[in-house]
Amino acid sequence: MVRLERVSKRFGEHLAVDQVSFELAQGSFLTILGPSGSGKTTVLRMIAGFIAPDAGSIAIRGQPVTDQPPYARAIGMVFQKLALFPHLSAFENVAYPLRRRGWPRSEIAERVEGYLALVRLAGLGQRPIQALSGGQQQRVAIARALVFEPDLLLLDEPLAALDRKLREDMQLEFRRIQQELGVTTINVTHDQREALVMSDRVIVMDHGRIRQDAAPAAAYGAPADRFVAGFIGVTNFLPATLVALEADGQAFVRLGGQVFKARGAGLGLPPGAPVTVAIRAERLRFDLPAQPDQPAFDALVQEVIFEGDRLVYRLQVPGLAEAAGDTGQVGPSVLAFDYARDRQAPRQPGAQVRLAWRREDMMIFPPDA
Ligand SMILES: Nc1ncnc2c1ncn2[C@@H]1O[C@H](COP(=O)(O)OP(=O)(O)OP(=O)(O)O)[C@@H](O)[C@H]1O
Ligand SMILES: [Mg+2]
Numbered sequence: 001m002v003r004l005e006r007v008s009k010r011f012g013e014h015l016a017v018d019q020v021s022f023e024l025a026q027g028s029f030l031t032i033l034g035p036s037g038s039g040k041t042t043v044l045r046m047i048a049g050f051i052a053p054d055a056g057s058i059a060i061r062g063q064p065v066t067d068q069p070p071y072a073r074a075i076g077m078v079f080q081k082l083a084l085f086p087h088l089s090a091f092e093n094v095a096y097p098l099r100r101r102g103w104p105r106s107e108i109a110e111r112v113e114g115y116l117a118l119v120r121l122a123g124l125g126q127r128p129i130q131a132l133s134g135g136q137q138q139r140v141a142i143a144r145a146l147v148f149e150p151d152l153l154l155l156d157e158p159l160a161a162l163d164r165k166l167r168e169d170m171q172l173e174f175r176r177i178q179q180e181l182g183v184t185t186i187n188v189t190h191d192q193r194e195a196l197v198m199s200d201r202v203i204v205m206d207h208g209r210i211r212q213d214a215a216p217a218a219a220y221g222a223p224a225d226r227f228v229a230g231f232i233g234v235t236n237f238l239p240a241t242l243v244a245l246e247a248d249g250q251a252f253v254r255l256g257g258q259v260f261k262a263r264g265a266g267l268g269l270p271p272g273a274p275v276t277v278a279i280r281a282e283r284l285r286f287d288l289p290a291q292p293d294q295p296a297f298d299a300l301v302q303e304v305i306f307e308g309d310r311l312v313y314r315l316q317v318p319g320l321a322e323a324a325g326d327t328g329q330v331g332p333s334v335l336a337f338d339y340a341r342d343r344q345a346p347r348q349p350g351a352q353v354r355l356a357w358r359r360e361d362m363m364i365f366p367p368d369a
Helices: 040-048 090-100 105-118 134-146 164-181 192-198 216-221 226-231
Strands: 002-011 014-024 029-033 055-060 075-078 152-156 184-189 201-206 209-214 235-245 250-255 258-263 274-280 296-306 311-316 333-338 352-356 363-365
Touching: 002 040, 014 040, 014 055, 014 201, 014 209, 029 040, 029 192, 040 055, 040 152, 040 184, 075 134, 090 105, 090 134, 105 134, 134 152, 134 164, 164 192, 184 192, 192 216, 201 216, 201 226, 209 216, 209 226, 226 235, 226 274, 226 363, 235 333, 250 274, 258 363
Parallel strands: 029 184, 029 201, 075 152, 152 184
Antiparallel strands: 002 014, 002 055, 201 209, 235 250, 235 274, 250 258, 274 363, 296 311, 296 352, 311 333
């Protein structure tokens, strides 16, 4: 459905998109995830044909994008700036793509009402755009993009302006609509939850480049590099030294005074090299049974934050003070999430705890990848 081959775009001196390549099969849902300024919107605008790449090629349904002006393509779009007609009603905004395509009046009404209902705006069709809230306007834009049932949908942060509850409902709703219509979708966001919830596939971008292209579970469970590990989820990074790398991808690292086994696939560094180890906050556990070979370190509770579904602990690890270059000997801070808080009372600041993790939950990356 969509193919990008080594697409680059420069704005003056700034390389906004750097050799981006991917292919998207019909009917799938891709999310491009990345921090502000990473080039997400630029990629989408090039696919839409609003701007041309400096290098590389883009094809939609096997046709080069450059051959057709944007309006000639059957692409539904919702962009960061909504571009609704402010003086028209919600109904007329949604009806616009159908009128332009010459639909008969009688069919337009039914179709538009159906899509207004889909985005939960039934009954609000006659309101002028200015008399709708930001979130309602956002949903008008979504209905307008879907109403002519395009086979490609480009979304640039369409849910960003919604409140959290509505945004999370709409993520599921969007996924449902997308599967129902079978519309190939490229969604752009910096919201990791949205990327994981909505997509078949996630491309993580940083500084114009693709850092990982994977299924949501793989992007989360096996991040390609330190950037991805830090961008998706909450991850603790600690400085360590590589002791040995085994043929099966297992690695041994020295962290403080201890040697731990960890996942080091594809590391390609010699023994003695400085590395960064990473453990996700929800994988640091207070309650793993003490076994002789259970990786763990002693920590001191600094702070406990109640977040409703979980407790967030900030802890110090004095045993790692030296490794972290901390001459005050208090050790680096780590974050640990506790979702099992009904099983025991929260530890108070000052409490000594044993923080354990499963071997496979420790990842290793080059020090500054
Ligand atoms: N028309 C333009 N002229 C000059 N620079 C631009 C232009 N459009 C984008 N850029 C620059 O290119 C880079 C990528 O911009 P882009 O809008 O693609 O980022 P983004 O990932 O969508 O960010 P955000 O999450 O903030 O929307 C940024 O550094 C931006 O300043
Ligand atoms: Mg953007």
